[in-house]
Amino acid sequence: MPIVRITYSHQYHRATAHNWGCNMRCRGCSYLLKEPPRPAVTPSLAEVKAALASIDGCQAVHFMGGEPTLNKQLPELLRFAKRELGLTTKLGHTNGWNLITEDLDGTNVTLKAWDDELHREYTGLPAQRIRDNFVAAFEAGLDMRASSVLIPGYIDLDQLEPIVAFIAGLSPEIPFHLMGFIPVPGAPWPRPTEDEMAAAVALCRRYLTTVGSSHLTPAQLLDHEARDDRFIVRQVL
Numbered sequence: 037m038p039i040v041r042i043t044y045s046h047q048y049h050r051a052t053a054h055n056w057g058c059n060m061r062c063r064g065c066s067y068l069l070k071e072p073p074r075p076a077v078t079p080s081l082a083e084v085k086a087a088l089a090s091i092d093g094c095q096a097v098h099f100m101g102g103e104p105t106l107n108k109q110l111p112e113l114l115r116f117a118k119r120e121l122g123l124t125t126k127l128g129h130t131n132g133w134n135l136i137t138e139d140l141d142g143t144n145v146t147l148k149a150w151d152d153e154l155h156r157e158y159t160g161l162p163a164q165r166i167r168d169n170f171v172a173a174f175e176a177g178l179d180m181r182a183s184s185v186l187i188p189g190y191i192d193l194d195q196l197e198p199i200v201a202f203i204a205g206l207s208p209e210i211p212f213h214l215m216g217f218i219p220v221p222g223a224p225w226p227r228p229t230e231d232e233m234a235a236a237v238a239l240c241r242r243y244l245t246t247v248g249s250s251h252l253t254p255a256q257l258l259d260h261e262a263r264d265d266r267f268i269v270r271q272v273l
């Protein structure tokens with residue numbers, strides 16, 4: 037599961053290492069809209085390190101997916117980035133299946149569903165290990181963030197409420213982001229309505245102090261440079 041490219045946001049002084057592949061099979065995965073094919077040739081560890089070291093002014097590196105923890109190079113890249121380059125290190129998104137804390141400053145874990153049976157149906161994997169890893173990462177002192185996807189009628193408020201209560205049980209100040217489901221090929225559910233999103237955000241805010249949300253259409257997701265300056269980047273590798 038290799039890193040396939042590195043981008044850099046001059047505005048945020050942040051590099052992002054993009055990993056290919058995932059161990060879950062989420063039925064609503066947004067990569068079903070846009071995931072590029074796995075490249076035939078991928079950069080070596082030395083090439084990834086050289087690319088990160090070449091960026092003037094870089095202050096942080098985020099590792100993203102697919103699922104970034106599947107990359108066997110990750111522990112060494114975190115060590116290199118943190119100890120040799122002095123960068124802040126984060127998992128920009130992870131499904132939480134693997135626990136990594138060494139040389140890592142922060143992580144953003146997506147909690148897919150609360151009920152184990154539903155979690156297995158939606159992702160192919162059980163839920164409890166992810167929550168155990170979330171607790172362990174929090175207790176290790178990482179800067180924690182979390183997110184979930186609202187799929188009305190499927191992964192709905194009955195799933196969301198125990199998720200945000202669980203997070204609040206660790207700290208109500210852990211930032212949480214709620215994403216409205218973006219319809220993808222083969223998934224039967226519609227986007228949430230504005231009212232459904234508002235009710236879900238209000239529920240989250242009963243438990244947590246910092247709650248953001250996004251409610252994109254498929255077209256907006258595919259054009260996020262126009263909507264979000266974090267995606268205005270140049271390709272480094």
Ligand code: SF4
Pocket residue numbers: 058059060061062064065066067101102103131159
């Ligand atoms: S964990 Fe994320 S990248 Fe992996 S299948 Fe699920 S939504 Fe897609």
